[in-house]
Structure formats: structure tokens, C-alpha cells
Amino acid sequence: MRTPAITATALSALVLSACGSTPAEPDAEPSGKSDDKSVVLLTHDSFTLPKEVLAEFKKKTGYTAEIRHAGDGGELTTKIAMDTGNPDGDAVFGVDNTFASRAIDEGALEAYTPSKVPAGVSEFDLPGDEEHFLTPVDNGSVCVNIDTEWFAEKKLAPPESLDDLAEPAYKDLLVAPGAATSTPGMAFLLATIAEYGEDGWESYWGKLMDNGAKIVDGWDQAYYSDFTQGGGKGARPIVVSYDSSPAFTVKDGKSTTKALLDTCFRQVEYAGVLKGADHPEGAKALIDFMLSDSVQGALPESMYVFPVSSSVKLPADWAKHAEQPAEPLSVDPEEIEDNREAWLATWSDTIAQ
Known part of the structure; x- marks a missing residue:
């Protein structure tokens, strides 16, 4: 750790x-x-x-x-x-x-x-x-996490928001677990629904996919295999993970990753x-x-x-490095229950295009 x-x-x-x-x-x-x-x-x-x-x-x-x-x-x-x-x-x-x-x-x-x-x-x-x-x-909270060392080495300003992830500067840099196959993936889908609304989230996902977003089955594959700070040989410095994740990438008293707190779904x-x-x-x-x-x-x-x-x-590393969002994105539980299957069907169609 x-x-x-x-x-x-x-x-x-x-x-x-x-x-x-x-x-x-x-x-x-x-x-x-x-x-x-x-x-x-x-x-x-x-x-x-x-x-x-x-x-x-x-x-x-x-x-x-x-x-x-x-x-x-x-x-x-x-x-x-x-x-x-x-x-x-x-x-x-x-x-x-x-x-x-x-x-x-x-x-x-x-x-x-x-x-x-x-x-x-x-x-x-x-x-x-x-x-x-x-x-x-x-x-x-499920949040977009970034490899701060990678962005510093590349001298590229890191993304700060969901909007940024669809910008050309971050093409082929994002990996996320699938909404239909993992809990954090579903939470990330709900974050985009909360941010862009019923009329905008599908279009946003189209932009993500056009910008080279990679969707994998589960969080472990996204984090360990594809993320540059996941311990393997990953090539993607942006990953959907957790607000607690930076507490586990600490080197010389400083975390090498950061959760983007404006992207979080609690x-x-x-x-x-x-x-x-x-x-x-x-x-x-x-x-x-x-x-x-x-x-x-x-x-x-x-x-x-x-x-x-x-x-x-909290444990010392958590208190120092695991910052929680002050205003996480949210969707009413009844709305989730009523629309979950339809949202997943639309999401699956969108990423398949």
C-alpha cells in the first residue's frame, strides 16, 4: 500500500x-x-x-x-x-x-x-x-480516477469533469467496467444519467465511445489490466473506480492517483x-x-x-487521500427501479454501435 x-x-x-x-x-x-x-x-x-x-x-x-x-x-x-x-x-x-x-x-x-x-x-x-x-x-462513491503521474509525465492537463472525457485530448484514455456486468459500471451509467438527464445521457455515451472509451466486463479487469496505476501493464490513465482508491496508491506519502469528485455517484x-x-x-x-x-x-x-x-x-491514509464528494450525483431509487432494464438496453445498444 x-x-x-x-x-x-x-x-x-x-x-x-x-x-x-x-x-x-x-x-x-x-x-x-x-x-x-x-x-x-x-x-x-x-x-x-x-x-x-x-x-x-x-x-x-x-x-x-x-x-x-x-x-x-x-x-x-x-x-x-x-x-x-x-x-x-x-x-x-x-x-x-x-x-x-x-x-x-x-x-x-x-x-x-x-x-x-x-x-x-x-x-x-x-x-x-x-x-x-x-x-x-x-x-x-464510484468516481472517475486518473493517474496523476502519467498526466504529469505527458505534460497533459488532466480531465476534471464528465464533459472532459469526451474531448479529443483524452481519446483512447478511458476504461470503464460495463453497466450490465458490474455494480461500479452501473453506478457510472447512473452518474451520466444524473448529469445529462433522460434526453442527454445516450448522446453523451455515443461521444464517449467515439472518443475511444474501452468497456470491459468488470472493475478488476478495468483497474488491474487496463489502468496505468493498477499494478500491471495497463495503457489507460483514466478509469472508473472509487473515491477510496487513491488511499491505495500511496508512494512516499503522496497518492499517485486522484478521484474526480465532480463525476461521482454515491x-x-x-x-x-x-x-x-x-x-x-x-x-x-x-x-x-x-x-x-x-x-x-x-x-x-x-x-x-x-x-x-x-x-x-478514518485510517490515516484514508483521512489524507480518500476524499469524498461534497455533492455526489444521484438518481431517485424509485426511478432506478422503474427504468433500470430500459436504461441498460439502451446503453448496450449505444456501446455496440
């Missing part, structure tokens, strides 16, 4: 956060119904917390947390929606703001307001969730009590615990996301 290329350990963890495809450790086979002092958390494949933090939950509440992975964030949401009233767990974590409306509309969740909400958390409440079916736990992950849970009180205790300083403080180094609580300190 102190070199231009991210170390193997940090890269592995960052892949989990971006791709949601490989469990941190295998799940044990369920052995029927959990006992009265167990609580089953359904979550995405990239969920992980230190063992000592999970042990603290048991010590404080008497409940043992059983973690069951269920694919990426979209697969997780689909699963709980299909299993409404008869869930495989008690609580869910990892539903994000691009899928949250589906879980609520399907009636998969019970309303619950945590017993103690730390400062800063309400900023991330899901718009329209007045009954409080979902509790924000972490956040992070993702918030939520937790909720599942309707029909065997142990709803345990689920509520677990959601309360997710907002504790112990969990919130562990999120950056465990899952490479920002805490929603403003009462915990």
Missing part, C-alpha cells in the same frame, strides 16, 4: 468490495433452524468483519451471528424479494440504493428504527423510506430486518450493532467503504 501498485493483500480485499463475487471465507452448511440465541445475517459475498468484532457482538448481546452469503448486491436483493415472508435469515445487509426500492416494494422487510443512531447516519437515509425499513451502514449499503424472521429481536440487535463504533471503525479496512457514522476516525 506504500507503492504505486497496490499490494496483493489490499488488492484482494478491494476486488471483493468492487466485484462482490468471492466470499471472504466459505459458509458453513446450514444445520436447520438456528437456536434462539443465533441470528442469521444474509449478505453479499464481499461481506467480512474481523472475528474480534463478531465476538464483541456475542459478548454484548448474547447472540451469535451466523453469516450466509448470497451473491452480489443485486442477487441478494432478488433473493430476499422472492423469499418474502419465508426468508433464509433474520437480517439482511448489503442492499444498496440502486436496488433498495425493490426490497421495500416486495414487502421483504419489517420497519425498524435502531435504538441509538450515531451522528451523521441520517444523511444517508433512503429517500422515501419514511417507515424506516432500511438502515444505512456504509457508503462509497452508493449506500443498508441493513434491515427480514419479514418472517425466526429471531427478529436478534436481527434488531445486529442492526444496532452495525452502527456501533466497533463495526463502523472496521469498515474501511475490512470492506474498503466509508462508515456512515461521523463519530469514528
Whole structure:
């Protein structure tokens, strides 16, 4: 983490956060119904917390947390929606703001307001969730990142905005994960929809493709294979990544990359009590615990996301190099739910031309 290329350990963890495809450790086979002092958390494949933090939950509440992975964030949401009233767990974590409306509309969740909400958390409440079916736990923004060393060496002024990416000076320099095949790719598509509106985003993507933008399947391929600071032999100094990414490209106390904060789309992950849970009180205790300083403080180094609580300190490299956007781009969750498939179909047609 102190070199231009991210170390193997940090890269592995960052892949989990971006791709949601490989469990941190295998799940044990369920052995029927959990006992009265167990609580089953359904979550995405990239969920992980230190063992000592999970042990603290048991010590404080008497409940043992059983973690069951269920694919990426979209697969997780689909699963709980299909299993409404008869869930495989008690609580869910990892539903994000691009899928949250589906879980609520399907009636998969019970309303619950945590017993103690730390400062800063309400900023991330899901718009329209007045009954409080979902509790924000972490956040992070998908942003365009640049290789600052590359631009300095080429003596080329770096881009600053989404508009700039379509300029001839940056032809063949951008690589992005696909919207149909990755969560960060979908977030980048939503950023362009927020910026250019229903009448302008398709035209913008046409300009990006005409300017040589490269679209790949996933974030890991974009960052590691094509990005010039990804640790391989990439040739593209502009990549769609995260606002936290510059904290992992630190050399001699200075990051060699930068997130363009005017290009960011914020993702918030939520937790909720599942309707029909065997142990709803345990689920509520677990959601309360997710907002504790112990969990919130562990999120950056465990899952490479920002805490929603403003009462915990960030790791030193994060505090110095992982700057968050003050006004991230956003799209109403209900609008995303209503238009996701149509937007993806139009996007696919546009990049294929």
C-alpha cells in the first residue's frame, strides 16, 4: 500500500468490495433452524468483519451471528424479494440504493428504527423510506480516477469533469467496467444519467465511445489490466473506480492517483430486518450493532467503504487521500427501479454501435 501498485493483500480485499463475487471465507452448511440465541445475517459475498468484532457482538448481546452469503448486491436483493415472508435469515445487509426500492416494494422487510443512531447516519437515509425499513451502514462513491503521474509525465492537463472525457485530448484514455456486468459500471451509467438527464445521457455515451472509451466486463479487469496505476501493464490513465482508491496508491506519502469528485455517484449499503424472521429481536440487535463504533471503525479496512457514522476516525491514509464528494450525483431509487432494464438496453445498444 506504500507503492504505486497496490499490494496483493489490499488488492484482494478491494476486488471483493468492487466485484462482490468471492466470499471472504466459505459458509458453513446450514444445520436447520438456528437456536434462539443465533441470528442469521444474509449478505453479499464481499461481506467480512474481523472475528474480534463478531465476538464483541456475542459478548454484548448474547447472540451469535451466523453469516450466509448470497451473491452480489443485486442477487441478494432478488433473493430476499422472492423469499418474502419465508426468508433464509433474520437480517439482511448489503442492499444498496440502486436496488433498495425493490426490497421495500416486495414487502421483504419489517420497519425498524435502531435504538441509538450515531451522528451523521441520517444523511444517508433512503429517500422515501419514511417507515424506516432500511438502515444505512456504509457508503462509497464510484468516481472517475486518473493517474496523476502519467498526466504529469505527458505534460497533459488532466480531465476534471464528465464533459472532459469526451474531448479529443483524452481519446483512447478511458476504461470503464460495463453497466450490465458490474455494480461500479452501473453506478457510472447512473452518474451520466444524473448529469445529462433522460434526453442527454445516450448522446453523451455515443461521444464517449467515439472518443475511444474501452468497456470491459468488470472493475478488476478495468483497474488491474487496463489502468496505468493498477499494478500491471495497463495503457489507460483514466478509469472508473472509487473515491477510496487513491488511499491505495500511496508512494512516499503522496497518492499517485486522484478521484474526480465532480463525476461521482454515491452508493449506500443498508441493513434491515427480514419479514418472517425466526429471531427478529436478534436481527434488531445486529442492526444496532452495525452502527456501533466497533463495526463502523472496521469498515474501511475490512470492506474498503466509508462508515456512515461521523463519530469514528478514518485510517490515516484514508483521512489524507480518500476524499469524498461534497455533492455526489444521484438518481431517485424509485426511478432506478422503474427504468433500470430500459436504461441498460439502451446503453448496450449505444456501446455496440
